[in-house]
Amino acid sequence: MADHAQAALACLDRALREKPDVDGKVFSEAAKALSQLRNDLADRQRRDGASADSRRQLEHVNAVISVVLGAHFPLGNIPWAEVEKARGWLAELSSADGTGQLQ
Amino acid sequence: MALWDLANADCIITMGSNMAENHPIAFRFAVEAQRRGATLIHVDPRFTRTGALCNIHAPIRSGSDIAFLGGIIHQILERDLWFRDFALAYTNIAHIIEDGYVDPEDNDGIFSGFEAGTKAYKQETWQYKGKIVPSSIAEHRVQTQDQTQGGDFESMTEGPPPTDPTLQHPNCVYQIMKRHFRRYTPEMVERVTGCPAATFLKIVEVLAQNSGRERTSAFCYAVGWTHHTYGVQIIRAATIIQGLLGNVGRPGGGIMALRGHTSIQGSTDIPTLYNMLPTYLPQPNVFHQHDTLQDYLHTETPTTGWWANMPKYMVSLLKAWYGAEAHAGNEWGYQHLPKLTGDVSQLPMTLAMLDGVVKGQFILGQNPVVGAVNSDLVERGMARLDWLVVRDFAMTETANFWQKGRLVQRGELQPRDIGTEIFFIPTALAGEKDGTVTNTSRLVQWHDKVLEAPGDSRSDLWFIYHLGKRLKQLYADSTEPRDAAIQALTWLYPERDERAEPDPEAVLREINGYTVVDRKQIPSYQQLKDDGSTACGGWMYCGIYPRDGHNVSRSRIADTRDVAASNHHGWAFAWPSNRRTLYNRASADPAGVPWSERKKLVWWDPQENKWTGGDVPDFIETRPPDYRPDWSKRPHGMDAHGGDDPFIMEADGKCQLFVPSGLKDGPLPTYYEPPETPVKNAFYGQQHNPVAKLWQRKGNELHAPEDPRFPYVFTTYRLTELHCGGIIGRVTPHTAELQPEAFVEISPELAAELGIRHTEWAVLSTLRGDIEARAMVTERITPFQIDGRTVHQVGMPWVFGWEGYARGDIANVLLAITGDANTSIHSTKALTCNLRPGRLAQRGGTGHG
The missing domain is CATH 2.40.40.20 (Barwin-like endoglucanases)
Known part of the structure; x- marks a missing residue:
């Protein structure tokens, strides 16, 4: 899971740094990594049972996916401010000095 | 316009459609028009049965439609062929546009406001000078100025948009259009489309001769116009032609969108589209100022014109969906609505399936492996789903792609490698269920079940209803906020037989609307309110079930063939208000007198002080032609429209030849090549639509x-x-x-x-x-x-x-x-x-x- 989170973070960092045109392939890569992360979280929750933490993690990852889709397939301008915010949520989830939920 | 109204046309141009073969029922009205003396024209790459039945066939290369239509506009303007009295009064031809507007003619194919990084336009320079014009169409909302982000729709209440009736101002719409289309000469039309200039000019002559006070012409199109990266702009070009020639809101005049057979019109009215709520209300967007219902309404509601009533329609919709769970204390349940983050239409979601984002898909009334573009990618995407539900009456390629698909046949995928669990569920055919079909004329027609569907086949309504019931049971005890929408949803429809088929008339009654306190059917949308006292599932359909036991869509009263009754008002229900021709106020001149006896439809009756005629007036019934807004009072809504402003859904009541807001790719149609083409764009260095x-x-x-x-x-x-x-x-x-x-x-x-x-x-x-x-x-x-x-x-x-x-x-x-x-x-x-x-x-x- 941590690998997927790191891969997604790297994609979002690259997107924020390069600010690509619409259809930046980096968003496709981010969506793939985030989907893997979501699937792993869901599998773990099914296997181990849901907790407040696991629900919160899933909600945050789903929210990040929604923002990434909005950037990948924008209605108008790419919402860069929200991408930055979503990147923050993801970093919080995967931070080594945080709760380590994704380890 | 109504399909049968085509018979009243003096000239019909079918373009972007093989109408005789693909809309044969509609085409009989074109044939009837021809029998009455009309000229039929078919503009199409192929000489089909449509072309064979027309008086003129003009071959054009696929995708070059805007060059052809732009050429017609050029001829109309340069040769003064336009219906001056109509267009000056009823269109924005005299409106003055912002100084900063730059035309593609001066910028090699790009309008002002283009941002290369995001490949999107900002629309500030397209506005009427000193105004911010709200878009009237929810579907085409553009992320640009809105009321809480620097825009100012209130500017429309301060006074009328600036105009120059002499048409001499360099930035009036007339002058802009003359410059914009000046290179769309007959020679250029031939060079780009391949249609001989002589054939093109013949069509211009016929069209112009059959437009004006005494005569009207119609365009018919289908997906041959829409299925392009600039499809909307092709239709826009026809709109400009019809606005200039006065072929709008009048008998035999208009643009007929030939929609699909299986209630495609109905599926946009009560939409299966991702970006609209029923009857063309905008879906909230998380990145817009839509945090609260108040924000949403403030941002989206135009200040002037009929759409200023939007809060009544929105609150009534929420009451219909969430019932007692919708009240003033919870914004009428507004927070239950999912909010968009981006484009989640079919094409991007196919790509998202490939990325693993989408887990499952329902397919109803569709066969995307055949009907969606890039079939191999569609198969690859579906092969990545966890589950797929296909409802159809016979096996489709979409349901068995895992077994017989192209990828399996070529050995690129093995069935054992496809993890998608597929549920193929038999569905009832049209004759095996009752309900409505909405056709291209906005005509909602009821049909009865004639026999029972065999075996386990069920109607789509049955499926959705029982799926909803089970979801409500599944989430009944949930404490998760995200499940509150399902819990709050009203889902009480009578089950009427041993199959527990829900009563479709109950659904129609809800769509029509009712008073909350005593559940009485509401006869017209003018009675809807934004205080929670009315519920309505789709405001434009209000009146279809105006009282208990009266389903107007069932009505089948034959036409008497009397002129005043020739709009078949006794046949089913056409939204809104059983009106057959939209913007029919334009069938009379500014003083309210029919443009001609031959083409009269709706007119002002000075004795009765109301609009009357052969159709339900698309206007405030008692508003006299000489009414003028009192700008000193900052009028809102319809108070800001004059008695000679027929286009009531537009912010200024005018037909928009030039569109200040609402289009993502420019205020005027301009020529681009398709994304793949064997030739360079002869007009500009910009090869294709830059925001495609x-x-x-x-x-x-x-x-x-x-x-x-x-x-x-x-x-x-x-x-x-x-x-x-x-x-x-x-x-x-x-x-x-x-x-x-x-x-x-x-x-x-x-x-x-x-x-x-x-x-x-x-x-x-x-x-x-x-x-x-x-x-x-x-x-x-x-x-x-x-x-x-x-x-x-x-x-x-x-x-x-x-x-x-x-x-x-x-x-x-x-x-x-x-x-x-x-x-x-x-x-x-x-x-x-x-x-x-x-x-x-x-x-x-x-x-x-």
């Missing part, structure tokens, strides 16, 4: 212009005999026998050049894939002379697949996933391909013919 939705990725690549590997223009179409997506006709022996297998239509000249013989095999190739089909060598298709060289056109029906008696390769394998800038609809009508004689190697051919 292009998603280049592996398996969805596009080639550069003039790629010698793909020299032929390719288009796709339907067949009369194989209805809709094909399966219904392919599994029926009688119709399958009539069109037994797939074919590709090519001209004798191209056939001779390539050595392809009639009925023998040919292979078509694009960057997306290769298919094979029998060659139909026919003079219906002729080569074009484009920009001094021969360009060949090729065409193929897209309705074949591997199921049924009539089989053949799927044409949509060849197509790329690209989208219209405004609607995201796919592009199926103009691309390029290669062609060779022979068969595909894996089918036993040599690969070389």
